[in-house]
Amino acid sequence: MSFKSELDMLQYICLNFSKQDILKYAVEYKQPFLYVVRSVLPKVISFIKEDSELQFNMLLDMTAIHYPDRSEPFQIRYLFYSSKLKKRLTIYIFSTEDVPIQTISNVYLNADWYERELHEMFGILFDYHSDFRALFLSDCETYPLRKDKL
Amino acid sequence: MISDGYFMNISPMPATGMGIIRFVAQVDGEKILEINPFVGFSYRGIEKCMEQHNILGGLIFSEKVFSDGIFQSQYPYVLACEKMLGLRVPKPIQDIRVFLIELTRIKVHLRIIANIATDTGIIVASPLISKMISRIKGTISKVIQSPTLSFFRPGGVAASIHPDTKQICLNLLSEISIFTQEMKQLIDNSIFKSRTTDKGILKDNDVFSFGITGINARASGVKIDVRKDNPYESYDEYDFEIPTKKSGDCYSRFLLRFDEIYQSIYIIKRIFEKFSGNYNVVQSTKYDLDELKLPSESIYQPTESSLGELGCFLVGNSTEKPYRCHFRSNGISVLQAINSICTGCDLTDFRSIVSSLGIVMTEVDR
Numbered sequence: 001m002s003f004k005s006e007l008d009m010l011q012y013i014c015l016n017f018s019k020q021d022i023l024k025y026a027v028e029y030k031q032p033f034l035y036v037v038r039s040v041l042p043k044v045i046s047f048i049k050e051d052s053e054l055q056f057n058m059l060l061d062m063t064a065i066h067y068p069d070r071s072e073p074f075q076i077r078y079l080f081y082s083s084k085l086k087k088r089l090t091i092y093i094f095s096t097e098d099v100p101i102q103t104i105s106n107v108y109l110n111a112d113w114y115e116r117e118l119h120e121m122f123g124i125l126f127d128y129h130s131d132f133r134a135l136f137l138s139d140c141e142t143y144p145l146r147k148d149k150l
Numbered sequence: 151m152i153s154d155g156y157f158m159n160i161s162p163m164p165a166t167g168m169g170i171i172r173f174v175a176q177v178d179g180e181k182i183l184e185i186n187p188f189v190g191f192s193y194r195g196i197e198k199c200m201e202q203h204n205i206l207g208g209l210i211f212s213e214k215v216f217s218d219g220i221f222q223s224q225y226p227y228v229l230a231c232e233k234m235l236g237l238r239v240p241k242p243i244q245d246i247r248v249f250l251i252e253l254t255r256i257k258v259h260l261r262i263i264a265n266i267a268t269d270t271g272i273i274v275a276s277p278l279i280s281k282m283i284s285r286i287k288g289t290i291s292k293v294i295q296s297p298t299l300s301f302f303r304p305g306g307v308a309a310s311i312h313p314d315t316k317q318i319c320l321n322l323l324s325e326i327s328i329f330t331q332e333m334k335q336l337i338d339n340s341i342f343k344s345r346t347t348d349k350g351i352l353k354d355n356d357v358f359s360f361g362i363t364g365i366n367a368r369a370s371g372v373k374i375d376v377r378k379d380n381p382y383e384s385y386d387e388y389d390f391e392i393p394t395k396k397s398g399d400c401y402s403r404f405l406l407r408f409d410e411i412y413q414s415i416y417i418i419k420r421i422f423e424k425f426s427g428n429y430n431v432v433q434s435t436k437y438d439l440d441e442l443k444l445p446s447e448s449i450y451q452p453t454e455s456s457l458g459e460l461g462c463f464l465v466g467n468s469t470e471k472p473y474r475c476h477f478r479s480n481g482i483s484v485l486q487a488i489n490s491i492c493t494g495c496d497l498t499d500f501r502s503i504v505s506s507l508g509i510v511m512t513e514v515d516r
Binding site for chain 2: 028029030031057058059060061063065066077079081083086087088090108109110112113114134135136137138144145
């Protein structure tokens with residue numbers, strides 16, 4: 001089975017999860033994206049990686065955006081690539097400063113440095129992550145990419 | 151446990167114009183048991199700077215991401231701005247951009263080939279290639295008739311190009327194709343083969359688990375190319391091929407760079423076949439970029455640079471300045487895989503392995 005459009009692909013993913021788990025899905029600028037509840041992220045990621053129709057076996061990028069006015073100020077973005085479909089998928093989750101997110105560096109090995117970078121630049125915590133040494137800035141006391149630390 | 155293993159600093163590397171990185175290797179005799187890269191020596195906070203400037207100001211910072219290929223570095227940012235603002239780029243300007251990008255690709259590949267040759271002991275190749283690179287640079291500045299800095303603009307290019315561009319570039323291309331064949335004959339000898347074959351093998355499952363794209367992935371048999379997967383600008387009009395190799399060692403990465411150069415030459419020739427009009431009519435951008443506001447949306451624009459996927463993630467909030475700007479670099483994935491590539495290899499092969507991977511530290515550190 002091949003998906004006719006990006007929206008079909010997103011609907012296929014959403015069928016496998018309950019309605020509360022997926023906050024939103026849409027296609028913007030031909031790019032499919034999903035907003036997922038933080039607690040189900042490991043489940044969603046193992047599904048999109050293992051499912052034979054999807055096979056999102058590469059993590060291309062990880063970033064965060066800081067919105068200081070929101071109740072959950074950090075929006076974390078994962079970009080996946082499927083070598084089978086030749087398509088990209090963006091997954092967003094929301095997080096706060098004190099609640100750690102479960103690491104995905106055991107599934108995608110390059111998430112290790114991305115998570116270190118996010119911890120260094122935004123102060124986002126990741127559970128079960130072995131190494132939180134600074135990656136780029138060795139002695140910076142603030143979180144430079146946060147919006148309120150100007 | 152290792153009985154007489156010790157730690158060794160290998161730094162600064164890669165030395166030739168690719169930025170600074172420090173490696174700490176755990177070695178047993180001459181064998182590398184484990185290698186750890188330390189990055190951040192050229193961190194300039196480009197992402198933070200771009201949040202504080204408008205679209206035109208951010209253009210200057212976007213050039214610094216990959217300073218060896220200025221056009222390739224600007225390209226994802228420019229495309230992302232265009233998509234967000236809904237600016238339409240005329241077909242001739244798209245062609246000019248693709249032509250300049252491919253010429254830069256040739257230039258960067260030649261630079262990396264020179265580095266591989268120098269690190270394997272063929273030092274005679276580097277001055278010859280440097281001469282060719284400055285020839286390409288000279289042609290670029292002659293053709294675009296303006297400074298290379300911020301030539302690409304959202305909505306077009308900064309100035310109209312030289313009226314004799316076609317003739318100048320076809321002459322250059324014929325020179326390049328003869329030159330690359332000569333270089334291949336010069337470098338590709340039995341000593342070079344013995345120093346690169348089966349050295350620094352990147353396995354295809356490592357490509358997937360570390361998210362490596364670009365030439366390093368294609369040398370391991372994984373066919374990934376943004377120009378084919380999601381074509382941007384006028385790339386879908388040129389029926390170029392994506393060359394791949396299977397073994398994933400230093401030698402296949404070296405050969406693949408030559409194949410990519412031939413494909414780039416092919417693309418540029420196709421552009422000039424189709425585009426036979428008067429180059430003088432190509433106008434520069436008409437939009438006043440200081441007043442345009444980015445909408446409250448986000449976009450990720452991937453492009454295929456010489457090093458791999460270089461993407462720009464842009465978030466707007468209805469002001470002139472982007473709310474967040476992030477660059478996806480391929481080097482950060484390659485550096486994480488370097489431990490699995492280099493474990494078990496000799497210390498003497500390490501330099502050539504690193505230069506064959508084509509790591510540029512300005513792109514990793516940002």
